[in-house]
Amino acid sequence: MIEQTNAESHLLTVNGLTVEYWTRRGKIRAVENASFTLDRRETLGVVGESGSGKSTLGLSLIKLVPYPGRIVSGDINLEGQNIRRMKDEEMRDVRGRRISYVFQDPMTSLNPVEKIKDHFVELIQTHEPKVSKTQALERANQLFRDVGIQEERISDYPHQLSGGMRQRVMIALALALNPSVIIADEPTTALDVVVQAKILDLLNTLRDRYGMALILITHDLSIVLQRSDKIIVMYAGRIVEYASSVDLYSSTQHPYSQGLLNSIPNIELIDQKLEAIEGSPPDLLNPPKGCRFWPRCSFAMPECRIEEPPLFETKKNHLVRCYLYKDETNDQ
Amino acid sequence: MTSDEILRVEHLKKYFPVEKGFLERLLTTSRRFVKAVDDISFSINKGEVFSLVGESGCGKSTTGRLVVRLIEPTAGQVFFEQKNITEIEKGAFREYRRKLQIIFQDPYASLNPRMKVGQAVGHPLEIHHLEKGDEERKKVLEILQRVGLTPPEQFINLYPHQLSGGQRQRIAMARSIILNPEFIVADEPVSMIDVSLRTTIIDLMLELRKEFDLTYLFITHDLAIAKYISHRIAIMYLGKIVEMGDKNEIFSNPMHPYTQALMSSIPVPNPERKRKAIELKGEVSSAIDIPKGCRFNPRCPYADKKCKAAEPELIPVKPNHLVSCYQTKA
Secondary structure, three states: OOOOOOOOOOEEEEEEEEEEEEOOEEEEEEEEEEEEEOOOEEEEEOOOOOOOOHHHHHOOOOOOOOOOOEEEEEEEEEEEEHHHOOOHHHHHHEEEEEEEEEOOOOOHHHOOOOOOOHHHHHHHHOOOOOOOHHHHHHHHHHHHHHHOHHHHHHHHHHHHHOHHHHHHHHHHHHHHHOOOEEEEOOOOOOOOHHHHHHHHHHHHHHHHHHHHHHEEEEHHHHHHHHHHHHHEEEOOOOOEEEHHHHHHHOOOOOOOHHHHHHHHOOOOOOOOOOOOOOOOOOOOOOOOOOOOOOHOOOOOOHHOOOOOOEEEEOOOOEOOOOOHHHHHHOOO | OOOOEEEEEEEEEEEEEEEHHHHHHHHOOOOEEEEEEEEEEEEEOOOOOEEEOOOOOHHHHHHHHHHHHOOOOOEEEEEEOOOOOOOOHHHHHHHHHEEEEEEEOOOOOOOOOOHHHHHHHHHHHHHOOOOOHHHHHHHHHHHHHHHHOOOOOHOOOOHHHHHHHHHHHHHHHHHOOOOOEEEEEEEEOOOOOOOOHHHHHHHHHHHHHHHOOEEEEEEEHHHHHHHHHEEEEEEEEEEEEEEEEEEEHHHOOOOOOHHHHHHHHHHOOOOOOOOOOOOOOOOOOOOOOOOOOOOOOOOOOOOOHHHHOOOOOOOOOOOOOOEOOEEEEE
């Protein structure tokens, strides 16, 4: 059913990842049984609404799921090593050096009373104690050139930079230790469209220049369709569709993905009719029985209410969690 | 001026004084201002959806607040049904408060967390000495039903924290239309709402427009939503309108270099449609030190001497298409 892959052959292979938040009111499965792969120079887009589990998925890859969350099962294989089994000290070496994270709001990620250059020196020297301050600063200057900020701004404090520049600084910090994977969680949500386009261009350029892989987490389907090679659509903690962006667009399968596509305005269309998805996402403390989407789905069948559908592979590398496609399974 | 014009804004300005430090106050006498809105004029016809579009800091929200007089303008006038409402005294303005309503972006901040839905929606009636008691309750239930919060009997006893963002924005709508207004300023009403629910809120707004004969001033940073909802659009940059006109005209024939750049930057939901965003130099200038000449000139790919010397006026290049740029030819 799910593509059988040799963990060694991909840069990152995630298998059966399940993350739960153990709250006082009950267990919430924020991510359930997520599997995917990622290669160098590839961008994976993860799209979903608030509460779909997309950020939890991203954070679990660096094992920083906030309390009371925990990874309850699954493997995360990075370059052949299962980081799920790693101890905290080992993880410190993974974060930043092998996988780095760019958060949505750069102002809360930067220390307001520290100059930008000190952020770089601290980061580099923590992970590479042998590097001198001068060497660290040299590297910071190079990174500033990479992300397109004037070098003299490196002596500024965070508040002296604009939102777009701060996000560039965050990207430069994420690059500082030369990671193989960058996870960017809503990197442009707080920015204006003109700046947004520039930041996304920059991420793509750097991905190719340094041979990294990029995971782009966002609620904006337009962005992932334009910027990713493949896409995961998440709904209520589940991967409901996983396909190349071209396939997801030209043969959209899951009713939720179709609903999302029909509900976003396209600036290039004239007299577009938008269609809403009725209802709202489920409460994950009390998810509906069967498919999580059936209460909002116009194609819901009796079986959808009884048991949750598995992921069907309708064609090579196109997976969809919906009974509408159970007979189209592409059996090898 | 046309007969069906409902709102007209003339040379509206809003300058906010910049706070000075203690020493600076002692040593200097000059005052500095953030020129949030810097001389804009437009008019809206009855029943129209008119959108103000621009990036953060362009003055679009300030304009919305000026129109309903939540803040007082530095200069300029707002005419509502041909009456200059900037001159009306505070007490006499109450009538216009009822006719001119505003909906805010953040439905978490705009509802009192200690007021139940029924109270929040009925409160405007009390303030304006309209329906009371049973009549008030009847009207509240009716309006809640209308904005899709059913069954309304259940919703009136809920607190805002028990509602989703989309439901809260419906409450905000209910609270505005309960007064039977004529004009609603909607300031980014859907930008905090999840994509799958956005369309339902926009469609509700459009239905209510027809049913209650409303006119909207829609404020958004999202050109794609503006395109979907409006009849006419004005693009703002650094406190000024740089382009304004019929929706279809603006989108098929954008003339101002800023509008062109903005449009080219918007992602299109299609992986095979590779668009090249027009590069703009640098970032938006400060609203305190507005560049001389055309305020867009430091970033404009076409700027020449003339652009640096004097500010271009917003002039018609076609019927109902106005542009403020020396480089466009009619």
